[in-house]
Amino acid sequence: MHRRLRPLLNQPASIALSVLAAVALATASTRTVPGGPGQQGSGSAAVDATARIGGQVVAADTGAPIKRTAVSILGGTPRPAAGAPGLSATIAAGSPPPGMIRRQVATDEAGRFECAELPAGRYTISVREVGPFLASAPQFVEVAAGGSASITFRLDRGGSITGRVLDDEGEPVVRAHVSAGQRRSIGGVWRLMQVGAGARATTDDLGHFRLYGLPTGEFYVSASYTVPTLGPDPAQAGEQPRYGFAPTFYPSAAGIEGARKVGVRLGQETGGIDLTLVRATLGSVSGRVTDAAGAPLTDRQVGVMLMARRDTMGGVVPGGQRWREDGTFAISNVPPGRYLVAANVLRQAPSSDPADAGFEQVTVDGDDVTIQVQTNSGATVAGRLVIEGAKPIQGPSAAGTTGPARASITARVVDADFYVPSSFRGPVTVGEDFTFVLRGLRGRVVPSAFVPGAVLKSVARGGTDITANGLWLKGTESVDDVTITVTTDIGAIEGRVMAADGGAADAWIVVSPEDSSRRFPGSPFVGVLRTRRTAAPERAMPSAPTPGQLPGRTGVSLQAGGFLTQPLLPGRYAVATVPVADTPSGEAGSLPPTDPESLARLRQSATIVSVAAGETATVHLQLKK
16 A cells, blocks of 8 residues: 655654444345445345455464464455446445455464455555564555455564573672663654564673564663662652663663664574673652642552653653552652653543643652652643645635544644653644634643645744753643644655666665755654555545645656655655665664764765656655665
8 A cells, every 4th residue: 555755753653544434244145335325225225244364374584374363354345436437346436445344363273364354455464573483574466356365474584582690799680670672763863772573681690681573673682670678768768879770671771772782683683792881879759749628648549650761661660659548659760861750640430531630850860869849741842833825725624624624733742751641632733813712731742733735834832942852841831822824835746766676676665855954853744655656556645725735646657666755745856775674673763763863874875856846756765775
């Protein structure tokens, strides 16, 4: 399926498919698609559910079957143009989409699977990681009524890392937590992420650990150990120094700056990775949590978590935690470092409204830190949407359309240090007077707009551009002077990428503005898309909406290896190619990196393309390693 360019920060770690219509399989192996709400026969079409997809899942190195493995089948019958013939049925004008099919089956003892009674259509079949095996890249098939497809998945056996965790005297540490992670550029921001099916382990009685199911690459291995205690009484202060261990990177570094990376290859074990924990003076974090009115909250009313920075792979920091009825708490055995104290009000009864929350950042260095966290409902950001361009949009309903096509406002989270508790429920629609209100915001956020037929140009507060840095919000602020500007003066880039052998290339396309001021971490002006794997079938394509929407979809972009970007602001862009084989498939963060440093490297081999308003630039590229 053709994938258009989308802002990288808005892409999820995995792609979620919504069910557009319920699937009802009749006993006669047919499905009736109603013509509309309340209609039982008018304007309907019978869709045969007689296709089947089957295959086998085996180990790539030995060919041995992999049993009891989940196989997912997603897809369904496409909706052709009104009155046009589809794969197995004619859909009457005005009918709803036939719907998406979502099935999951398991392999048997021979590693085989089968999913029958499927409507004709196009499907994506995928296999998740299982045991020591890595997830495979999804496969795409198209089946007709009564037809079948057979697929074989060959799963690679992941690599492994083995070693020991020792204390500073060389003694084994029992029940230490060990993790393996890679630095990934997610949304243009570098983060340390756990990667692999078995990327976490606990040491045994001899201090041994084994991490498995890891893809080829270089990993940071870290270990942590905390003595479980009830924690100090919140009323006590000035305790004697507490000695323990800081989270430690291999071979013996308290931070990622001094860490040594560990190489991993598929199906091979990297052994002898011994970590020596760094001894440190532990501190504590204590304080009081109150609600928005200042009333104290107890542990039955609020949950408190001490969150480590994202670049430590620490997540929630374990440690003894004690409460008093006056709303004071204490968390003991906290290693040195920067943390975020997140307080989330617990629901006493089910509710659709977001719960209050609050946060504070603290630095602990062997001392006792005292803070106060006041929960709130989140900050409010209000403002106005401005639509520029030669092709006007008459209102926020996007030239008279309604529903999902209506203009909407959301908020991009750009804070890379911590996971700040959020109460934002979005997106929100734009009022008829082009005003909007966002509620429940915390952390560093940038408001953004979706307007069909237009693209984002800038975000400003007062007269200051905040597109790159956003707003830092504790949750109590009320901002009312934000202006989001979009424009209908747009262009696009389409083309085709050829491999070294002259065939169509399976590649990522990275598009970045030549204007350096628009290349910042999390930039909405930088995007990634993938070339077509196969040529698009010949069928009527829907006409492009107006205004501002380019027709695109030419013969070039519909070919195997072809691509077509989403609408772009006029200007000059660097278009670079990255082989899909060079990025881990099926994993969060497997897209090419788009942080400013990586973009600078890609630009050395990129092709510069000029984009003009109202035009689609065409470029033919050769895949470059």
